[in-house]
Amino acid sequence: MTTVLIADDQPLQRLGFRMLLESQDDMTLVGEAGGGAEAVRLIARLHPDVVLMDVRMPGLDGIEATRRIVAAGSRTRVLILTTFDLDEYAYAGLRAGASGFLVKDALPEELLSGIRAVASGDAVVAPSLTRRLLDAYAHRLPTADTAERTTTPPEEPHPGITLLTEREREILTVIGQGWTNAEIASRFHLAESTVKTHVGRVLAKTGSRDRVQAVILAYEAKLVSPS
Known part of the structure; x- marks a missing residue:
C-alpha cells in the first residue's frame, strides 16, 4: 500500500x-x-x-x-x-x-x-522530457568557456564519479543522454537485469536519490553536453 x-x-x-x-x-x-x-x-x-x-x-x-x-x-x-x-x-x-x-x-x-x-x-520523468528540461536550463551549468574566463580554481570532481568503474561511468553517461534500460542493454549487449544492477551501483556510489538526480550529475560532471 x-x-x-x-x-x-x-x-x-x-x-x-x-x-x-x-x-x-x-x-x-x-x-x-x-x-x-x-x-x-x-x-x-x-x-x-x-x-x-x-x-x-x-x-x-x-x-x-x-x-x-x-x-x-x-x-x-x-x-x-x-x-x-x-x-x-x-x-x-x-x-x-x-x-x-x-x-x-x-x-x-x-x-x-x-x-x-x-x-x-x-x-x-520520461528520459526524453528529462533531456529537454536540462537542455532548456543548461545555461545554469558552468561551461568550459566560463571556466577559462574565471580565476576561480575548477571544482573538484564529484567524489562519487571517481568511485565508478569504466563501465559504470559509461552507464552514467548514457543515463545522462536519456537512454532507457532497454536501450542501454541493446547498446552494450547486456541483459536488462544486469543493466539494473549497474544503474543501482551508479546511484549508490554517486549518492543519487534516483535516475533524475543521476542525469543532473552527468550534466554537472560534463559527461554529457547540452544539445
Missing part, C-alpha cells in the same frame, strides 16, 4: 487528486496540505511514501518545502506537479531533491503510474 500526501493550495485541485487516489486499491491518502510549511510538518509526522507537491503556493513554496524535506532525511519522495512541462520551477525542484515531475493536466493513469514509480524508487 502506497501512502500519499497532497500539497496544493487549490481546494478543487486537492479534491480531484483525492478522488483519484481513493479509487485505487493500492493507495491511501494520509493527509492534505494547503501550503509548503504545512506539508513539511505533516510529512515529519505522517511519513508518507510520496507527496504530490505543487510549486506555487503562498508562504513556503513547493521548491523550498522539497529542499527541507530532503535535508531532513525524510524517506518521503517528492513528485513535483507543474503547470508547464518546461517550467523553470520544475528544474529547481529536481535540483532540490524531488524524484520527478509531472504536468497537472497529465492523464489520470499517467499520474498514478508516476506515483507508483516514485514510490518504488524510480524516476517518473
Whole structure:
C-alpha cells in the first residue's frame, strides 16, 4: 500500500487528486496540505511514501518545502506537479531533491503510474522530457568557456564519479543522454537485469536519490553536453 500526501493550495485541485487516489486499491491518502510549511510538518509526522507537491503556493513554496524535506532525511519522495512541462520551477525542484515531475493536466493513469514509480524508487520523468528540461536550463551549468574566463580554481570532481568503474561511468553517461534500460542493454549487449544492477551501483556510489538526480550529475560532471 502506497501512502500519499497532497500539497496544493487549490481546494478543487486537492479534491480531484483525492478522488483519484481513493479509487485505487493500492493507495491511501494520509493527509492534505494547503501550503509548503504545512506539508513539511505533516510529512515529519505522517511519513508518507510520496507527496504530490505543487510549486506555487503562498508562504513556503513547493521548491523550498522539497529542499527541507530532503535535508531532513525524510524517506518521503517528492513528485513535483507543474503547470508547464518546461517550467523553470520544475528544474529547481529536481535540483532540490524531488524524484520527478509531472504536468497537472497529465492523464489520470499517467499520474498514478508516476506515483507508483516514485514510490518504488524510480524516476517518473520520461528520459526524453528529462533531456529537454536540462537542455532548456543548461545555461545554469558552468561551461568550459566560463571556466577559462574565471580565476576561480575548477571544482573538484564529484567524489562519487571517481568511485565508478569504466563501465559504470559509461552507464552514467548514457543515463545522462536519456537512454532507457532497454536501450542501454541493446547498446552494450547486456541483459536488462544486469543493466539494473549497474544503474543501482551508479546511484549508490554517486549518492543519487534516483535516475533524475543521476542525469543532473552527468550534466554537472560534463559527461554529457547540452544539445
